[in-house]
Structures are given as structure tokens and as C-alpha cells.
Amino acid sequence: MSADLRRLARPLMTWDAAIIAVTLAFLVVASMTVEHFGTARNAGYIILDLAPILLLALTMTLIVTTGEIDLSVASTVGLTSAAMGVMWNGGMALETIMPVAVLLGAVLGAVNGLFVTGFGLPSLAVTIGTLALYRGLAYVLLGDTAVADWPRLFTGWTLGTIGDGPVPNVLIPMLVLALACGLVLHATPVGRSIYAAGANPIAASRAGIGVGRLKFWLYVASGAMAGLVGVLWTLRYSSARADNAAGLELTVIAVVLLGGVSIFGGKGALPGVLAAVVLLVSVQNALRLAHVSTEALTVVTGTLLIAAVLAPNALGALRTALRRRRTTATGRTA
Amino acid sequence: MKGSKPMNRRRLTLLTTPILAAALLAGCGGTTQGDDDAGGGPAGDASADPNAEYETGLSFAMLPKSVNNPYFDASSTGAEAAATALEGAFEYTGPSDASASSQVSYIDTLSQQATDVILLSANDPNALCSSLEQARAGGSVVVTFDSDVDSSCRDLFVSQVDSDEVGLALLEMAAEQIDATGEIAILSATANATNQNAWIEVMEAELESNPSYADMELVDVVYGDDEDEKSFSETQGLLQAHPDLKAIISPTTVGIAAAARYLSGSEFKGQVALTGLGTPNQMREFVNDGTVTEFALWDPTALGELAAYTGAAAASGIITGAEGEVFTAGDLGEYTVGADGVVTLGPPTRFNADNIDDFDF
Amino acid sequence: MTALAKARTGSAGLDLVLRFRALGLVVALAVLVGVTTALNPRFLSAQSVRDLLFAAAVTLLLACGMTVVVLTRGIDLSVGSVLGLSAYVTGSALSATGMGTALALGLGLAVGAACGALNGVIVYFGRVPPLVATLGTLYVLRGVVYFIAGGTRINASDLPRGFLDFGSGHVLGVPYLFAVSVLVLAAVGVFLGRYRAGRDLYALGSNPEAARLAGVPAGRRLMTAYVLSGALAGLGGVLYAARFGTVDASAGYGMELDVVAAVVVGGVAIFGGAGTALGAGLGALLLTVIDNALPVLRIDQFWQQAIVGALILAAIALDRLVSVRAARALRTKGSHVR
DSSP, rough: HHHHHHHHHHHIIIIHHHHHHHHHHHHHHHHHHTTTTOOOOHHHHHHHHHHHHHHHHHHHHHHHHHTOOOOHHHHHHHHHHHHHHHHHHTTTHHHHHHHHHHHHHHHHHHHHHIIIISSOOOOHHHHHHHHHHHHHHHHHHHHTTOOOOOOOOHHHHHOOOOSSSEEEEEEEHHHHHHHHHHHHHHHHHHHHHHHHHOOOHHHHHHHOOOHHHHHHHHHHHHHHHHHHHHHHHHHHOOBOOTTTTTHHHHOOOOOHHHHOOTTTTSSOOOOHHHHHHHHHHOOOOOHHHOOOOHHHHHHOOOOOHHHHHHHHHHHHHHHHHHHHHHHHHHHOOO | OHHHHHHHHHHHHHHHHHHHHHHHHHHTTOOTOOOSSSOOOOOOOOOTTTTOOSSSSSSEEEESSSOOOOOHHHHHHHHHHHHHHOEEEEEEESSSSSSSSHHHHHHHHHHHOOOEEEEEEEETTTTTTTHHHHHHHHEEEEEEESSOOOOOOOOOOEEEHHHHHHHHHHHHHHHHTTTTOOEEEEEEEETHHHHHHHHHHHHHHHHHOOGGGGGEEEEEEOTTOOOHHHEEEEEHHHHOTTTTTTEEEOHHHHHHHHHHHHHSTTTTTTTTTEEEBBOOHHHHHHTTTTTTTTEEOOOOEHHHHHHHHHHHHHTTOOOSOOOOOOEOOOOOOEOOOOOEEEOOOOOEEEEEEGGGGGOOO | OOOHSSOSSSOOOHHHHHHHHHHHHHHHHHHHHHHHHHHHOGGHHHHHHHHHHHHHHHHHHHHHHHHHHTTTTOTTTTHHHHHHHHHHHHHHHHHHHHOOHHHHHHHHHHHHHHHHHHHHHHHHHHOOHHHHHHHHHHHHHHHHHHHHHTTTTGGGGGHHHHHHHHHHHEETEEEEEHHHHHHHHHHHHHHHHHHHHHHHHHHHHHHHHHHHHHHHOOHHHHHHHHHHHHHHHHHHHHHHHHHHHOTTTTTTTHHHHHHHHHHHHTOOOTTSSSSHHHHHHHHHHHHHHHHHHHHHTTOOOTHHHHHHHHHHHHHHHHHHHEEEEEEEHHHHHHHHHH
């Protein structure tokens, strides 16, 4: 048990700790150097901007930890948003539309899950296919039109704050879901199965873990989460459009990898991913406030992404080299 | 097999619970379309003082649909010139993708910086509204140009031209080139583009009602989504679907350039007339090689300049956005605010082989 | 079909699948063209065919490069950004110096090869998974294009006459651009099928460990694959500039998806080791034909992306089905012998 704990703690000591430290350091430095950055109002904007990325990153973390990937999440957001527009135009009540949208997301996720686990197809190819398919269907549903007449009661909530204080309403579902995913991944048998499935699927199957079924339900969860983000997105911008969240899948993958989750599965933890989301969005926010051009944002995102994987590799290589030197040194003295 | 049955039932319950809950909620009378009270924007409270001077030292920010777009580059030149003339600070900022959600983040940033005048070309008429309201509540003047938002969310809109004038000018140019006889088609931007749809409506109405266009027939409207490649292949598709096509009208700069490029390399060059809205720099090649006879556009630099002066006039209290107010926009001259807070730049300029080399944008 | 037959993958079962596969693509192409032409005969007019080949040229070229990378179990998501960079750099060089077309092609190749080498170094020496590495360079290189280009645009009137003629010209109804792509396709096909270095890529893709033990120089081969993919994307940038005449910072934006789709539809296994350049080329051609047929058939253009997505899913599902059947057939045959 203690060995287990230590093994669990070791990655936390390295990449996770590093990314959390970097994020905190950045927040402190930016608050002191960038005008308007450290205000409660700006913190509110940052939280609103990171909400969709963070929510999608939660389930993406679980999927990537099993060694799979879901590139279709942003298209699922777009399709649920477009479907919401169609249902709203059709006169359905928003109270019905919202759960149906989440359910639709879950169904779209189940389609991914079926192709990946049922037919045994590579998830990269499957979700590139559904990335195009779902986005295409969104356009088929809503074309290039936007549905914009959402009730203020609901759009106001997504932008509002708790008791008119500085804390945005959307922080509540974010925290609840983050906590839930964190508990599932780090404190339940399901979480252990996820790591096992990612680290060694054959061994996991032999140990009695239903790897296929596990992955299937993770895709369903990912789809449902994307459906929820579709609802939030539509209400936040009071605009249901087929192109909502286009291209967001790349940002989500970027933060998950930046957070220290291995693309090969079996490694990673949620705190690092959460820190990475905060880091990416607040860097973008600070650059905008500091009048730095958009080009820089694109370059920074890409560089961070490569560095996130490159740095631990380089560190690992360095450590191995050091250890080798130390053992040869001790060998010589003995 | 035995064990799976209760499992399935539990799953079914799990899945149906939200639907049932929703149905219950809906049964109690949910929120449907049309239930909402129209939330009007903040009403103008101050009254205009037409004799006031322009304030100096105002901060201007121009937020285009996306940066990296030559059209908005030209607009920013004009706006910057106006800002400099008024001894103000000017910033040109915006997303590299033309999406409403990324514009929201930029508006939030500008309102935090308490920018005096925000000049905006909107990617969505509604998605930006709540951010714009916050910016206006913080004291910023919001002037949209090129592409408007819902009129309750901004102070003024600087329109490039009157919809009627553009529609009529486009039809007139096409008619002149084909002797007002034969099939014509329209290659537009996106299917929900506010500007283009207004112009197309004007053209359709005029074709119906004006006897001098009786021999012209509008056979198709296609959408190139303001994407070069798509516009290119839509032009291709038009010519294949309508062998007797005489003219194409493309009321978008991306569309007309793509269509011209297609025509100039095809057997239809000189056979099918092309006109519409384009920039002289993009179209020069095709006017010189005879693919295109005449096209039109307003001057985007002047548009940006007028937008900046309009914003400054509103920030200085010269105008409030009410109909009939008058202000002077530097060298551009005197302008009157129209209904709904719209200021109109003027009739489009026509470009042909005789004058195209006088323009550089 | 002979080129395909020569491009053996080393396994009789896989060969069978691939041959079946390419045939399936040809049939699908023929049906699509047949139906469209039946509904609108102008679809097969000389002008229309030429338009189609123009449109296919760039995707075809990029699909060749992508095939080489995917064969090694890699992927190159940066091709769209590389194309944009190369198109803008060559375009500016052309408008500044008025240099010849051949030199422009060389410049584009060089820019692309440099980007590809960057990818290769990150993937091999940095041991960064290809998906992550090329996703990163997708961002970085696009940022570089934005940085160089800003809001400017290269217009047709800035480019030398000869270059534009190369872009719009054709010989015997075949556009020069498409001819270039087909030549490249043939060369890549021969490289993959006949040359040691090419065969090594299949080995690396089907079993990297075994390939290494068998003495395949993995580093050199991977570098070759990424440099090739980059160079072809760079060449694609020059063709793009020649075909469109206008280049701005967004050239090639999002194109990686089309290219990956073409390769997957063309039967190249996304986890490496199987597939041919010819298949990928046919995949690219099929997607372009669909693109061009929709407006002619007056099908709502909004369907286009959904159709592409469905096609990808169908293609990989079909591949899976066929390979499972083939494997089962081989196994039964094997047990008989025993």
C-alpha cells in the first residue's frame, strides 16, 4: 500500500508539481507586472474563458490515460449547440432542451465508443472521422444561421456571479465535476482500472478488468460532457451556431498533455491538467492585456505543447545519465 | 447472461431519469421561444451638443472580424489617421480566427482597459452583446462598422453604403455588361451574411419591378462562404449547372476574386460577365486581362476613418446616436445620423480599366 | 494495377486486402463520376475535368507525404501550416525578385524540408509522440506565417507572368500542377515499393522493435519520412500560390484534416505498416470529386463535411473487416498445412 502510494506520489513530485508551481508563479508575476491582470473582474473573465476547456479536459484526461484519444469533442459541442437551436426554434422548452442536449452528447460519445471498443478501430482515426461527421451534421442542422433569442434568465446565469460577488456561477459545476473526475481517477477502483488499461491493456484484461466496457463508458462520459459544454457555450454567447467551439479539440489536447498526461496512456494526474488549463488561459489573457499580438499566442501554445513532452524526456535522459555516472563512480570506489 | 439483466435495467433508469425530469419540468410550463422579455440596451441619457469640440487624448481600439485581413488593414489605416488627427491613442487588435467567441475575450480586455472608443466589425450579431453592454456600462463608446450587431448593443453603426444603393449599382453594372438580357446568378458570402442578404433582396425586388430588367432572370444564388477555394468551386458548379449563364454578380470581395480567377483560366473568359464588390488590388489583374469590365466597392480606409470620427463625436458628446444629429468627420465632410443610429459612408465607387490604377487597397 | 502489385508489403494477406482496397476506390470513383455525369453531362466536359484535376493536385501531393509518415506509425498534422509558410515565403520571393518557376519550386521544397526536419528532430531525438510534436509545430509555424504576413496579401498582379501561366496552364488537358503531383506520386510509389529505405518504413511501422533488431536505422528513416512530408507540403505551397495567385496568412488553414482523411480513405493504416501512395492518391482524388460533384448535383453544400466524416468511418471499418477476414482465412489455411 505504501509502495503504491509512493508510486502514485512520484509523478506528483515531478511534472505535476512543476506545472502547478509554474502556474502559481506566472499568476503572481503577471498580477504584479500586467495592468488589470490581478483584479477580481479579470479573474472572472479568465474563469469564464477557461470553463469549456477545463470541462472537456476532465473527461479527455480519463480517455487519454487509458491510451485512447477523442478528437471529436469540439464537434460534439457544435452539434449539440446546433441541435439546441433547432429544438428551440421548434418551440421546445429550454428545461427540456438542456437535458436532451446532454443526452445527445452522450449518444454521440457512445458512437465513438462503439467504433473504438466494439469494432476495435484506432481511436485517432475514428474520432478524426466523427470530428468531420459531427461538425458536418451541425451544419446540416443549422446551416450558417444562428439562433440567438435565448432567455435572459438562463444566459444571465452563465455570465453571472454568486450573490453578485466576484465568483462566477459557472465555477460551481466546474468544481463539482472536477472533484468528481478527480475522485474517480485517483480514489476509486475505476480509476485504478483506467491507469491499468492505459499502462498495459493485456495485463489489465487478464486481471479481470473489462477494458472495452470501461473505454466505452468513458467515451459516453466524454460525449455527455461535450453536450453540457454545448449547453453552456450556447447560453454564454446566447448563440447556437454550427461553428461553435470549432478547433477547440486541439486546445483541449494541448492542456491535457501540458498537464503531464502521457499520450501513450497509464500516466498522468488531474491536478496537473487543471493547472495547465489555468496557465494556458491566463497566459493568453495576460498577453492580450499587455497588447501582445495574436501571433505570439499561437506560437506560445505550440511551444508549450512540445516543451511539455520534451522537457520531462530531456530531464529523464539527464537523470539516467547522472545515475549512470554515480553508479560507475561508486563502483570505482568499491 | 443472468447477471446482465438487472445491470441493463439500472442503466436504462440512469438514462431515462434526466428525460423524465425534463418532461416533468416541461409539464410545469417551461421556458419556450417568445417567453422572454426583450431586454433593451441602456438608453442614451445625455443630450447632444452639436457645437462641442472633439476631445483630444481619447483612446481608440479597432477590433476587426479577424486580423490578417487586408480589408481591415486598410480600415485601420483610416481609423489610425483619424485618431492621430484627434491626438488620441490607437490600437488595432483582434483574433486570428473570425469567430464570435474569440472576439468576446478581446472586448472584455478592452473594457477592462477602459478604452474610450471601440470600433468593431462583429462576427455575430448577438453573441457579443453582453460583453458590449459591460464595456458600455464602463464608459466605452461602441461603434460598429462593416458588420453590425443588434442595434441595442452598440451606440452607432457606420454603414459602408446604403443597402439599396449597393443592390441597384450591382444590378446596373451587370445589366450594362450584358445588354440587360439573359440568365444571371449570384455568388454570395455565407448564407446568413446580413449585408449580402439585404443586397440580394434589393436586387430580387428590382428585377421583379423594373421593366428595363424584364429580360434578365436570376437563376441561382450560391454561397462561397467567403472562402477562396469554396467560392472558386462554386463558380465552377454554377457554370456547369447553367450553360446559358450570361453574368455572375458576386457581392463579396473574396467571391469576386475567386470567380475572376476561375473565369480568366477557363473557356468562359469574356463570354460570361462578372461584376460585384472587389478591391482594386485583387481585381487589377483581371481588369487588365479583360475578364472583368467593371466592379465596385466603397473605400475601406475612408470607412475606418469615418468610424473613428463617429466614435470620437459620440465620446465628445457631439452626437448621442439619435436620428438627425449632424457632425463633421475631418476631411470626409459632414454626416447625419440616420434611423437606428446608422451613419452611412456614401455611394460605392466603381472601378474599371480607366480608373483602377488610381487606387491602392 | 501493376504498380500496386509490385508494391508488395511482404505479406500475402495484406497484399490481397490492398489490391481489393484500391479496386474499391476505383469503383467508388467510377460510380460517383458516372452518376454525376448522368445527371449533368457537363461534369465530364474538358473544362470540368481540368478543374477537378486542378483542385486535386495539392491534396494529392500532401497525401503522398502523409502516407510516408503514417506508414512509420507517425502522423504529420503540421502540413497545412507548412504549406501556408512555404506559399507565403515563395510568393513574397517571387514578387520581390521575379525569379523563375523552377527556382520557386526549389525554394518551396527547401522551406518545407526544413520544417519537416524540425518535426523529425522533435519526434526522433526529443522522443515526442508524432501527434503531439506536429500538433505543436502546426501552431508554431502558423504563428510564424501570421508574424511574417500580418494583414498583407500577395495578389496575382504581384506574381511573375510565367509563374501564373505555370499555375493555370495545361498540356493535353492535364494541368501542369496535376502532372507535377502525379510525377511525385509515382516517385514516392517507387521509393516505397522498390527501395530498401522505403521497405524499411513498412518494417518500422509494423513492428518498430523487430525492425530495429533487424538493423533498420530508425533515426535516419524517420528523418527521411518527416523531411519528405515537409518537403512535399512545401512544394504544395508553391503549387497553391501558382493555382490561386493570391496568398495570405491563412493559406492551407485546416488542410491537415483533408489530407489525413484522404490517406485514411485511401487505405493507409493509421497505426502504420500498411498502405500505398497510390491508395492515398486515389483517396485524395475521391474526396476532391465529392467536393466538386456536390455543387453540380445541387446537393446542399453543408453536407460535404458530414459525407467526408462518414466516409472515413466507413473506410476504416471496411479495412478492419477485410483484414479480420483475411487473417482468419490465413489461419485456417495454416492449420490445414499442419
